[in-house]
């Protein structure tokens with residue numbers, strides 16, 4: 001779909017907010033709290049961003065993009081090229097981070113730009129009249145986006161690393177003290193999520209998380225073959241290539257966005273063989289079952305991987 005950039009707003013150091021609207025008379029698909037869209041950038045490049053607006057607002061989408069100094073072209077392209085009035089390609093919303101609306105209490109934990117999905121969740125929880133609290137940790141105040149929307153609210157607990165007067169975020173204590181009917185959500189940097197997943201493991205299905213970036217150790221040693229069962233083709237993955245590179249180079253159309261195993265766009269069903277899972281998207285159980293692979297970053301432990309392509 002095409003959407004027009006209605007406005008660009010400076011939200012914090014290196015973070016720009018964008019409002020995207022449909023053409024006159026058209027509409028964009030509805031979304032649920034926690035959803036994201038993929039935006040197409042330069043040829044072959046797409047990125048996923050959480051929708052941060054109120055899901056009840058059908059007039060447009062809001063996203064925020066943090067400039068990544070190590071950007072491989074995604075956030076830098078947006079910061080340097082996206083301007084009001086321009087048309088951009090955006091996917092339909094997808095949700096890998098769904099809000100459990102029936103929970104008696106929702107505890108939201110955000111690190112840095114991980115605040116974005118929490119904003120749509122807060123809007124939804126407010127409409128439902130549900131109880132929630134937000135723990136928002138940032139390195140410095142100038143890097144804290146959307147404080148103007150949040151700071152006035154009693155349910156918001158702000159931790160600023162370089163301001164000792166703000167309370168420290170104690171994940172262990174927070175998770176240990178949750179009411180038994182609470183669901184807890186975390187989006188933040190990889191270290192925060194690793195601690196959250198480890199400390200929160202006993203919470204089982206009440207624990208929800210989403211990565212916004214990852215130091216993924218992408219498999220690109222090659223040396224294995226892909227058998228595409230539906231098309232009957234075989235493709236060798238060469239050293240230096242990812243599985244996704246090999247597929248795209250062979251003209252196989254595979255959807256992808258983040259290229260680092262976090263968005264879920266590139267999931268492919270595995271029919272035979274053993275993937276070398278490197279992503280942060282599939283659950284541990286899904287990885288153990290070897291029935292799917294995220295082709296942007298994962299490799300193969302077997303010489304041949306048969307895919308449903």
Ligand code: FES
Nearest residue numbers: 257259264266296
């Ligand atoms: S492209 Fe995002 S998980 Fe593979």
